[in-house]
Amino acid sequence: MLTFLHILLTGLLSVLRDRVAAFESVKLVDGENECSGRVEILRHDQWGTVCDHGWDLREADVVCSELACGVAESALRGSAYGKGTGEIWLRHVQCSGHESSLTRCALVLHSYPLCTHENDAGVKCSGPLSMPILSLLSPYNVFSSGEAVRFSCSVLSIYNAKDFHLYKHGVSTPFVTKRAETRQSRMEMSLSDVETFHQGSYSCRYKVGGSLPSQLLSSPPSNSVNITVVDLLTPRHWYNTSSEAPAGYVIKGHSFNITCSTPKPYPGASFQLRLIRPNGTVRHSLAAPNPSATFTFTGAQTSNEGYYYCLYHVQLGGRTFVSRESQALPISIRDPEPALSPVVISWLVSGLTFVVAVVIILTVAKVLCNKDRKPSELERESRSCVENTYVALSINKL
DSSP states (O other): OHHHHHHHHHHHHHHHHHHHHHEEEEEEEESSSTTEEEEEEEETTEEEEEBOTTOOHHHHHHHHHHTTOOSEEEEEOSSTTOOOOSOEEEEEEEOOSOOSSGGGSEEEOTTSSSOOGGGBOEEEEOOOOOOOEEEESSSOSEEETTOOEEEEEEOSSOOOEEEEEEEETTOSSOSEEEEOOTTOOEEEEEEOSOOGGGOEEEEEEEEEEOSSTTOEEEOOOOOOEEEEEEOOOOOEEEEEEOTTSOTTEEETTOOEEEEEEOSSOOTTEEEEEEEEETTEEEEEEEEOSSSEEEEEEOSOOGGGOEEEEEEEEEEETTEEEEOOOOOOEEEEEEOOOOSSOHHHHHHHHHHHHHHHHHHHHHHHHHHHHHHHHSOOHHHHHHHHHHHHHHHHHHHHHO
């Protein structure tokens, strides 16, 4: 039993493959153009026709799509494009409208009765969907982060477009989708608040409705439009000067330099260093082939005193972009320290005064001492008498 079922299924699949493979191609003949006419099928190297029994827009849509002729405008019966010759290969074709080929629809071979060349089916297609044209609605293609980018997607031929889509290359889902009005041939689409990930190449497509509400035929992609998004980060800056200068100061007459740096460099950029002083603003500029640039100042003077700010400038696509300014860097200019500091001088003066005072005191004391040690004439005589008496008494005692 299982062997019989296997043989039966194999036979049915073989017949189905043979039937589908037997139909080699489809064409439209005797119409106004290559996308209209009588439907003919090639089978076993012989062209034949299709019976119009059950023929409607769903079958016509499949034919138009298979031939890259857009969507069906009408499904024609009764040999509207003249009678064909040869076999009537397909009778009572039944399509859902989504098949890739007429031969993939449910169909009945030529055994179906009551069908002659009076019943040859025909179709009129809208024609191949033309490639849309994408353009920018601004005169430039370089934008700053946060700006809006406006595109225009246009169709040269008039179709009943259902919607328009804006695609970024490399991304399968559209960035923007907009519904179209009846027979609208141009659509504006915008990217708002662009960021660096929006940078790249864009194209657009439109979709045309078929005979079924759910059936949409997509156009070929448009030309490509490239946009660049500039995102300038706030630069950093620092300064260097002689080691003896305290923090935030530069000694008058000494050299110092200020370095500006950006974490995200761009080609063709430059740094601007602004000095804000009470009596005005001074600007200095340096090209920035590297991520940083150093401004050098020799012989610092009071005119170099103030608040310094760094800005990063970029010129791209005919536009100039300027970053936010860095935080303020205050620099003060001070006079050089004297050879002896006031404290040392004060100590020296105090010490010298103390020494002088000591010398004076000693001198006065010495003078007074010498004066006390010089006896008067009377004192010398009295002292001699006393001494002699002392000596005499000593002799007598002996």
